Amino acid sequence: MKEEKSKVGALDESLYSRTRYKDPSDSRVHMNPDEPTDIPPDWQGRELDEMLLHQKKDTEGHPIMRKFFIFAVIFFVIATGLAAFVYFGGGNLVSSKNVEISILGPVSVSAGDPIELGVTILNKNNADLTSVNMFIDYPEGSRSAEDSNINQEDKRLPLEEISSGREIVINEKAILFGQKGDVKEIRISLSYKVKGSNATFTKEKVYEVNINSAPVTMTIERSPSVASGEVFTTTISVVSNSNEILKGILVRGEYPYGYSVVESVPKAVLSNNVWSLGDLAPGDKRTVMIKGVISGENEEERTFRFYTGLGSSDNPEKFTTPITALSETVSINRSSVGLSVRLNGDTSNPYVAPGGKSIQASVSYKNNLPSNIQNAKVQVKLAGNILDKFSVKAQNGGFYNSVDNTITWDKTSNSKLSTIGPGDEGEVLFSFASLPSASGSQKNSEITLTSNFSAEPQSRDTSLNLVATKNNSVKIASEVALSAKAVYSRGPFQNTGPVPPKAEAETTYTITMNLGNTRNDVYNPKVVATLGSNVKWLGETSPETETITFDETTRIVTWQATTLLSGTGFSAPGREISFKISLTPSIGQIGTTPILVQGISFSGTDAFTSESMSVNAPSVTTRINSDPTFVQGDELVVK
Structure with missing residues (x-):
């Protein structure tokens, strides 16, 4: 028999049933407070009390987790303390702080004197x-203490193992150069490892040395x-104060705008502003004398700077390290009268001209005063054994006196000189x-011109200096003669093959070149020539003392001669070389005169004038007129 279900049970069954579920919102039951409920009185039983009591109890921690937490806190405290000790106390770890570099040496030194340093390395690490x-x-600019001509290069010195607590000492020497007051830094650095580690550690120390004096003193003498426009002389004197020999001392000049060098003694080794003084023993003195011209406005000031120093070891003429420096300022005064000279329209001084050629000269003057000047006179004096007196011709009323080689213009011969306005x-x-080269003139010949202008003021101001002077020189250039020829039956080589040349048959020839030189020595003389088509270089040359080479790619023959002395080919035998070539004409050259050598040219430098020289010679063909066996027609290629 089924038990009668309570209302709570029926509701529960309805809520969890898949088929009989009813939304409570579909119907509402109004409860009567006076109506008795059908809830069992024992729903608050023992089981409910135990369940609620269990939910209120706190969960107790696991004892293993509690121990782990305590251990972690203790480890953190110990690690923090150890780190602080190592950081602030150093501990026993390897550190660059425990490697000491100490340097013992002078704090100041005279430039050019050797300096010796004692470098001590102490290892305070436990490793x-x-x-x-x-x-x-x-x-x-440092130099080797063993040879002051050699630059002191940076060094790398492998050292032995440095055990814990040990120190080693290294001694080093060098020569320092610089200007007085310069502070030079010598940088010492150390790289090392420790046993059991591949890490590389470094340590560095900088040692400063003051340059307390220069090894040379320099003075400048000048007005x-x-x-403006006048030649003036600057003299530079250099004296050695060093106890050692100073090697390779140079002087370098920096010029202001408007200045140009006329000449210097000794000659500059580079760009008219670098001079080599050579080696200076203690107390030695050297001088450089520079003649130059400056142009500028009245009362304008210009500054010159000069340095003494050293060149590099690989290029002793290249100024690299200054030792002393000096500057001088000059004031430019505009003269009361201006004077200028042109030679063939050129103001260059010195002027370079070929021997025996006429030179057109002009002397210009100007009154720079605000008042008239009068009774002016212009006079030019010519000098030099190379002067051709018969070539001198004066214009504009000038008179040439061949006794003293002077040309004079005054108001009696030129009315323009009577009065010159402002x-x-x-x-x-x-x-x-000059005398022609064929006259056998002297070596290094020149003609000098001294031009003077003078006048009187119309006013009674006797303080005015109405005189101007201009000095010019004409250097006579050397002339080089170049010739080339081909021969068959004579010369240093035995030639073979048909003459006249035959198509597709080989004929050999000897090419001979000759050089002559009139006046001055010629530096770096060189002759080049190119072989013609179907011409072959046979490799035979004469004499063996000359340097003759052939480039297979360019087909250029080069004769690099030594210095071509003055008078070669005139008062002394000429310079001559020969080489052997062969010609194998093609049938397309039948009836023609083939070129054996072409593009023949000479280049060199006149040692006296410093001018570049170049001379060309005509091509050499099979027309061998210089050969005694040659007859007309032997130059043409035949079948």
Whole structure:
């Protein structure tokens, strides 16, 4: 028999049933508070009390987790303390702080004197140092203590193992150069490893040395004021103060705008502003004398700077390290009268001209005063054994006196010189020439011209200096003669093959070149020539003392001769070389005169004038006129 279900049970069955579920919102039951409920009185039983009590109890921690947490806290405290001890106390770890580099040496030194340094390395680590290398970086311009001509390069010194607590000492020497007051830095660095580690550690120290004195003193002598356009002389004196021999001392100049060098003694080794003084023993003195011209406005100031120093070891003429420096300022005064000279329209001084050629000269003058000047006179004096007196011709009323080689213009012969107004200018003309080269003139010949202008002021101001002087020189260039020819039956080689040349048959020839030189020595003489088509280089040359080469790619023959002396080919035998070639004409050359050698040219430098020289010679063909066996027609290619 089924038990009657309570209302709670019926509701439960309805809620969890898949088929009989009814949304409570579909119907509402109004409860009567007076109506008795059908809930059993024992629903609050013992089981419910136990369940609620169990949910209120706190969960107790696991004892293993509690121990792990305590251990972690203790470890953290110990690790933090150890780290602090190592960081602040150093501990026993390897550190570059425990490697000491100390340098013992002078704090100041005279430039050019050797300096000796004692470098001490102390290992305060508890570990040995291995793979130790010491690097020394020297300042620019340092020289070797063994040879002051050699630059002191930076060094790398492999060192032995440095055990814990040990120190080693290294001694180093060098020569420092610089200007007085310079501070030079010598950088010492160390690289090393420790046993059991591949890590590389470094340590560095910089040692400063003060340059307290220069090894040389320099003085400059010159007038405090110069006239614009006038030649003036600057003398530079250099004296050695060093106890050692100073090697390879140079002087370098820096010029202001408007200045140009006329000449210097000794000659500059580079760009008219670098001079070599050579080696200076203690107390030695050297001088450089420079003649130059500056142009500028009245009362304008210009500054010159000069340096003494050293060149590099690989290029002794290249100024690299200054030792002393000096500057001088000059004031430019505009002269009361201006004077200028042109030779063939050129203001170059010295002027370079070929021997025996006429030179057209002009002397220009100008009144720079605000008042008239009067009774002016222009005079030019010519000098030099090479002067051809018969070539001198004066214009504009000038008179040439061959006794003293002077040309004079004054108001009696040129009315323009009677009175010259403010700012007015004029000129006088003349011409001259040197003796021709064929006359066997002297080596290094030149003609000098000294031009003077003088006048009187119309005013009574006797303080005015109405005189101007201009010095010019004409250097006579050397002349080189170049000739080339081909021969068959004579010369240093035995030639073979048909003459006249035959198509597709080989004929050999001897090519001979000759050089002559008139006046001055010629440096770096060189002759080049190119072989013609179907011409072959046979490799035979004469004499063996000459340098003759052939380039297979360019087909150029080069004769690199030694210095071509003055008078070669005139007062002394000429320079001559020969080489052997062969010609194998093609049938297309039948009836023609083939070229054997072409593009024949000479180049060199005149040792006296410093001018470049070049000469060309005509091509050499099979027309061998210089050969005694040659007859007309032998030059043409035949079948």
